[in-house]
Amino acid sequence: MNILFRKIKYLDRSAQSLIEGELLVQDGKIADFGPSLGAPEGAEIIEAEGAILCPGLVDMRAAIGEPGYEYRESVSSAAKAAAAGGITTIAVLPETNPVIDDPALVHFLRARGEETGSITLLPYAAATRGLAGKELAEYGLLQQAGAVAFTDGSKPIASSRLMRLALSYASGFGACIVQHPEDAELARGGAATAGPRATWMGLPAIPAAAEAICVARDIRLAELTGGALHFAHITTAEALDLIRRAKEKGLKITCDTAPPYFDLNETAIGDYRTYAKLSPPLRVEADRQAVVAGLKDGTIDAIASDHQPRDADDKRLTFADAEPGGAGLATLLGVTLARVQNGDLPLAQALALLTAKPAAWLGIDAGVLAKGRAADLCLFHPEKSWQVQAGSLPGKAQNTPFDGRALEGVVLGTWKAGRRVYG
């Protein structure tokens, strides 16, 4: 099946600006693009005036409930949500049951992704066996099976000794350790970021310093071992400063953040709204602004959905008892585009944070429009708007912290290897 996209805008890779033109897909691959292409016979023609065609988004961090927590999200329901959000590749966390710490499970998840026909699943494997934080997982075998990096998911690798070992051992395979940056002791039992709000709401609190302390320690350990280290969902000004300096030093340090941390602050927890209970917690406004600055100046390497599916029983509890985590697949593009609309980020930079940059970090052939590449595409209209509504999101998980938020940027269609999977 051949497709010719006409009257669309796309980002020219070198010029970093929007060009009006056409893009041709042949045999599932990007065949050509330019100001004007002839339509081959029998090609489906898609005209979308005003719409932007970009590479399918590459979400470098999402949890899916499969295997073990399918009541929250299964691979097929996540694939639906992803397609509706313009996402064609997802790196998935190993916090499943069983934990992804065995090569067979890595194969299983990759295959489950392929079965959907709409997403590529790239599994992270556990950094420590069973995510127990005691002993290293089999990095070599897991990597060979297709694991993209090693992480304990939503749990920090707490022990300094073990973190040193992990970074050191992984470096032998050229593999990266992904850390949930939070001092486990300081964060224990916490439900909100420390400050007047948590104090007056009577909520157990996590100081912002819990993030910086972990980041400072791990940067030092990366330096000691020469290992590659990635910090997931950075949320504080102080941690970003540490990462900025480490990068200047030339250390192999990268980081990402997620839409809630540059779009919302602690006030979103309002009247004990458990959908806004996240891990790490939403921070104060100054930290949110620092995250925006980190996106601007390139300290932050990617924007991930940080999708954490939860069902009603996980969330319809008192705030301290509710499970942290927010659904993020369907809103990843829209909330990021809000930073473009308000002038914080140029469009090219925002899209790169969702496509080329995470793809490069993952080391995959995706995230850029290039001839010969698989036609993983997302067509969206940047000026059409929609309203986020918990209860009517695509996929299973409805626990969005953005409930009620109006967003500009409607996904009109998503294609995986040239096959339309949404719209």
Added chain:
Amino acid sequence: MASMKHLLGIEGLNPASVTNLLDLAESYALLNRSGKTQRDSLRGRTLINLFFEDSTRTRTSFELAGRRLGADVVNMSVATSSVTKGETLLDTAATLNAMNCDLLVVRHKSSGAPALLAQKVGASVINAGDGTHEHPTQALLDALTIRRNKGRISGLTVAICGDIAHSRVARSNILLLTMMGNFVRLIGPPTLLPGAIAVNGVEIFHNMEDGLKGADIVMMLRLQKERMTGGLVPSPREFFTYYGLDRKKLACAKPDALVMHPGPMNRGVEIDSEVADDATRSLIKEQVEMGVAVRMAVLETCARSNQ
């Protein structure tokens, strides 16, 4: 009287509504003393005391208040051990809705539990203490007790001492006292006194003698035993030495300063018996008496707003 469907906290009240509640409570206090205790303004109404945490005195106080107004009172105590998941909380809410309960008095270990229930039930929800968030009827009864003894509830210096960090009583009192125009001093060791709690009109002290200087009211808080085992203070005797109220420390306050405690007291930990039992200085018994009157006022006001 302003409309007040729920009483979830002092936050959300204004000085006028506090004064109205205190005036109504004062009239009930006088009636209670005169022995004319029985009224029928809540006849035919159902009050459920839903306590997820043990509390004999608060529950009894609400029960008595409800009965004196003619309500049918049901006590539901849900042992904390069996409540590990909050589904129980919402399941209970569904059950209570089906019973057509009018007034729901809730105590829960988690901050925000009454707010969650208020979204799900038709009844008026009255917060009888939620986690480390608020305990509004305690602050109201403290205010009434102070007003009766000092003749006013503004322009006073009130020292609140002890475990501020984990105290819902402290939060509600700080909100109420500052809203009514008093000066609040918070006294305690830094591990039990979060700096973030300081708002306008609030001063923080780590030295009790300094904090008590010029105080009209000394309000002591209960120190939970688990705070000691949790390592926030090293030992009861060290705590008592620096933050326990005895005659010597009380002498730093104004000569006519009065002592309060929400109970139950840990004698010898936060308060010396000699002070607690001194009828000329201690308002502790009157606090309990005012508790019933204040809860009558709150129940009646909420019931009227939710007809």
